[in-house]
Amino acid sequence: MTNSPEATTPDSSPASTATDGAAEFSRLVEPRSESRLALQSGVWHQISPKYVTVQLISTGSFLAVVIAATLVLTLLMHQIWAWIPGGIMTVILGWTLAILPRQARSIGYQLRDDDLVFRRGILWQRFVAVPYGRMQLIDITHGPLDRGFGIAQLKFVTAAAATGVVIPGLAQSTAETLRDHLVEVAESRRTGL
Amino acid sequence: MPESLDPVPEPAGGPLVPPDPAAAPGPGVPQPQLVRSPLSDGEWHRLHPLTPLLRGGLFLIVVIGIVFANLRDRLLYIFLPWLAPGVGDEVVEWEQVGGDPVDFIIANNLYVLAGVAVLAVLIVLVAVFYTSWRFHTFRITDDDVEVRSGILFRTQRRAPLDRVQGVNLTRPMIARLLGMAKLEVVGAGTDANVKLEYLSTANAEAVRADILRLASGRRLAMAAGPAGGPGPRPVGRVASLSQTVGREITGLIEGPEAPVAEVESVVHIPVGRLVASHVLSTSTLGLLFAVVAIVIGVSQGVTWLLLGFVPAIIGFGAYWVRSIVRSLRYSIAPTPDGVRITFGLFTTITEIVPPGRVHAVEVTQGIFWRPAGWWTIRINRLTGRSATDSTTDQFTTVLPVGTASDVDRVLRLLQPSLADEERALILQEGMFGPAEDDTFANTPERAWWIRPLSYRRNGFRLTEDVLLMRRGAVWRKLVILPLARLQSIGLYQGPLDRASRVTNVRAHTVTGPVSPFLAAVDRDTALALFDDVAHGSVRAALTDRTHRWAQDESVAPSTPAPAAASGPEAPAGHGTEPAPTAPSAPVPHPGTVPAPPSSAEPAPASSPAPEDRG
Numbered sequence: 001m002t003n004s005p006e007a008t009t010p011d012s013s014p015a016s017t018a019t020d021g022a023a024e025f026s027r028l029v030e031p032r033s034e035s036r037l038a039l040q041s042g043v044w045h046q047i048s049p050k051y052v053t054v055q056l057i058s059t060g061s062f063l064a065v066v067i068a069a070t071l072v073l074t075l076l077m078h079q080i081w082a083w084i085p086g087g088i089m090t091v092i093l094g095w096t097l098a099i100l101p102r103q104a105r106s107i108g109y110q111l112r113d114d115d116l117v118f119r120r121g122i123l124w125q126r127f128v129a130v131p132y133g134r135m136q137l138i139d140i141t142h143g144p145l146d147r148g149f150g151i152a153q154l155k156f157v158t159a160a161a162a163t164g165v166v167i168p169g170l171a172q173s174t175a176e177t178l179r180d181h182l183v184e185v186a187e188s189r190r191t192g193l
Numbered sequence: 194m195p196e197s198l199d200p201v202p203e204p205a206g207g208p209l210v211p212p213d214p215a216a217a218p219g220p221g222v223p224q225p226q227l228v229r230s231p232l233s234d235g236e237w238h239r240l241h242p243l244t245p246l247l248r249g250g251l252f253l254i255v256v257i258g259i260v261f262a263n264l265r266d267r268l269l270y271i272f273l274p275w276l277a278p279g280v281g282d283e284v285v286e287w288e289q290v291g292g293d294p295v296d297f298i299i300a301n302n303l304y305v306l307a308g309v310a311v312l313a314v315l316i317v318l319v320a321v322f323y324t325s326w327r328f329h330t331f332r333i334t335d336d337d338v339e340v341r342s343g344i345l346f347r348t349q350r351r352a353p354l355d356r357v358q359g360v361n362l363t364r365p366m367i368a369r370l371l372g373m374a375k376l377e378v379v380g381a382g383t384d385a386n387v388k389l390e391y392l393s394t395a396n397a398e399a400v401r402a403d404i405l406r407l408a409s410g411r412r413l414a415m416a417a418g419p420a421g422g423p424g425p426r427p428v429g430r431v432a433s434l435s436q437t438v439g440r441e442i443t444g445l446i447e448g449p450e451a452p453v454a455e456v457e458s459v460v461h462i463p464v465g466r467l468v469a470s471h472v473l474s475t476s477t478l479g480l481l482f483a484v485v486a487i488v489i490g491v492s493q494g495v496t497w498l499l500l501g502f503v504p505a506i507i508g509f510g511a512y513w514v515r516s517i518v519r520s521l522r523y524s525i526a527p528t529p530d531g532v533r534i535t536f537g538l539f540t541t542i543t544e545i546v547p548p549g550r551v552h553a554v555e556v557t558q559g560i561f562w563r564p565a566g567w568w569t570i571r572i573n574r575l576t577g578r579s580a581t582d583s584t585t586d587q588f589t590t591v592l593p594v595g596t597a598s599d600v601d602r603v604l605r606l607l608q609p610s611l612a613d614e615e616r617a618l619i620l621q622e623g624m625f626g627p628a629e630d631d632t633f634a635n636t637p638e639r640a641w642w643i644r645p646l647s648y649r650r651n652g653f654r655l656t657e658d659v660l661l662m663r664r665g666a667v668w669r670k671l672v673i674l675p676l677a678r679l680q681s682i683g684l685y686q687g688p689l690d691r692a693s694r695v696t697n698v699r700a701h702t703v704t705g706p707v708s709p710f711l712a713a714v715d716r717d718t719a720l721a722l723f724d725d726v727a728h729g730s731v732r733a734a735l736t737d738r739t740h741r742w743a744q745d746e747s748v749a750p751s752t753p754a755p756a757a758a759s760g761p762e763a764p765a766g767h768g769t770e771p772a773p774t775a776p777s778a779p780v781p782h783p784g785t786v787p788a789p790p791s792s793a794e795p796a797p798a799s800s801p802a803p804e805d806r807g
Binding site: 031033034035036037038039040112114115117123124125126127128129130131133134158159160161162163165189 | 381575680681682683684685686687688691692693694696699701702703704716720723724726727728730731734735
């Protein structure tokens with residue numbers, strides 16, 4: 001895994017920035033089957049548990065609105081049909097909430113010598129390897145709720161739309177250090193399109 | 194009628210060209226040896242003076258259409274009695290029912306006012322077009338192509354040359370008759386193209402050659418004098434225009450391209466094959482299905498179905514004619530600066546794609562084409578257009594229909610880095626496989642149910658430079674991905690895949706018609722592939738120099754002096770005779786170009802069609 005001529009940056013540089021206490025999950029959730037996707041080596045960095053809190057709050061409040069609207073429509077205004085969309089949305093959102101904590105623990109990234117590996121998903125696993133030199137830009141976004149909890153989402157954009165490396169729920173300082181690190185590494189390995 | 198060859202005076206442009214302190218010194222004037230057209234000397238130039246006419250053409254037609262619609266009755270009234278004396282009285286009656294503006298003017302005796310108004314509108318229009326033409330300037334420097342336009346809202350667009358994805362020359366029917374062409378520098382991005390519309394054809398060819406030469410990073414001394422040459426022979430404008438029209442009409446009939454030395458196309462598509470390939474397609478199957486359904490429907494008494502049938506037939510015919518006409522006069526040929534692809538009967542598009550701008554290649558054969566042995570090739574590349582643009586298709590289908598040997602020749606142009614034997618093997622196995630000793634890593638037997646028909650064929654192979662994905666038993670497909678262009682690679686595994694211990698592989702490239710996806714790959718093989726591709730693409734990208742594809746060739750043999758003088762660009766020669774031009778630089782990958790080393794460099798602007806300059 002280290003056949004690059006300039007294997008000088010081990011995958012630890014941003015790790016040192018993200019060790020303030022329990023700022024990250026420490027255990028990766030994977031499928032139980034032996035046939036799951038897994039890499040032989042490397043350290044998986046994980047995201048902040050605050051991401052779960054933020055998602056719980058935002059999805060939970062949306063769920064509350066949906067339930068309230070359904071109840072108002074059916075009980076007060078006697079619109080019986082509202083049960084159907086309301087029920088479907090409630091089930092979907094409830095399920096989303098239920099799997100959220102496990103799902104968040106399945107998100108991880110590795111900083112290898114020449115590329116970034118991103119993983120997410122348990123039932124539907126997804127692994128993506130992006131060479132640093134392919135970076136077109138890095139996007140960091142944080143909404144008001146994210147800011148309140150001090151987390152941010154980092155998006156690694158390449159020339160291919162399908163790459164889709166979006167790391168949510170990074171501590172804000174981690175996201176910024178990671179961004180600077182990625183930009184720096186990409187600059188030294190700059191390639192064409 | 195030349196583009197204004199004199200540079201636009203930068204500081205003294207008065208109110209027209211605001212002084213641009215940042216750009217004033219110029220970001221590097223191109224070395225005079227590198228450019229041949231006086232238009233690419235790093236100064237600001239204007240486009241062809243007839244540009245407003247062509248660009249405003251549509252608007253003009255609409256206006257004329259409205260005027261005619263309004264005056265139709267009036268014209269009838271004037272001419273009908275003369276043509277058919279008997280109907281005069283009826284026309285008068287009819288005319289009095291509806292009043293139109295002309296009646297109003299006649300009735301109130303407002304001729305002078307009306308004339309002044311029309312004149313004022315015309316003057317305003319001409320003034321607007323003229324100023325917008327004055328404001329529309331471009332320049333070509335060492336590092337980029339730049340265009341500024343707009344009167345109130347100025348836009349300035351700059352395309353860096355090392356990110357040029359291709360340069361295409363479009364010659365729409367009308368512009369073609371006037372000897373003009375539209376030059377488009379394709380950038381990397383959505384709606385990222387820099388357009389120079391319109392230039393005279395000769396200038397456009399020269400400018401394109403200059404842009405490609407500058408973009409290639411070539412730094413060798415081009416022989417002979419750069420631009421200019423002997424002064425053009427003064428010819429009256431009308432005479433010049435009529436000559437141009439005459440020549441272009443001849444050209445349209447006889448079918449020469451621009452007056453440059455053309456390398457012979459490596460593929461020729463007979464018209465019969467083109468038509469047959471359209472007949473033998475899925476859309477035909479759909480049409481037959483519809484016909485059967487309608488016949489059954491009508492026989493059951495549902496006659497209104499017939500009404501729906503007529504538009505469908507017309508639509509089909511139009512689609513066929515359009516796509517056949519578009520593919521007529523297709524040619525693909527190597528040039529020192531990339532692959533040149535030409536197509537189109539009435540609107541000719543010539544595009545040069547520099548090396549290393551192809552992100553994915555797909556060779557496809559539908560079930561109906563199998564008896565005939567035909568294939569089609571599509572590529573993913575940055576066309577600089579939005580995904581919804583319908584013309585994108587024209588720039589991504591590089592071989593509309595061809596035999597296996599055509600495919601081989603086209604692939605040789607698109608992927609010159611592949612060794613000959615390797616490519617032959619790849620094609621043999623990838624297109625027709627699997628054979629006895631198959632080198633592809635195929636879907637394991639246990640996962641046959643994911644691809645019940647094609648699991649024996651469904652596989653990949655990784656070589657030094659490319660990743661190959663082979664799939665489809667009914668619809669044979671072979672995807673060729675140059676590792677130097679691969680953006681990233683992903684593995685996707687769902688619960689069912691996991692049960693069979695397989696996974697899906699998707700390579701991520703720029704958007705296009707090719708989707709590099711492979712289902713049901715053995716899990717361990719896929720993980721190995723994941724690492725190998727990651728390393729391979731980093732390695733390939735490090736050694737890739739195609740953004741300045743000719744930079745390493747600075748020690749190329751210098752061009753013999755007579756080459757430029759007795760250039761290949763005799764306008765009457767249709768450029769078929771091999772000109773004694775030495776290659777301006779070795780073709781990036783020697784041995785991949787079958788043609789003699791006749792350079793496809795477009796002509797120096799000085800020599801072709803001197804009558805083009807007034």
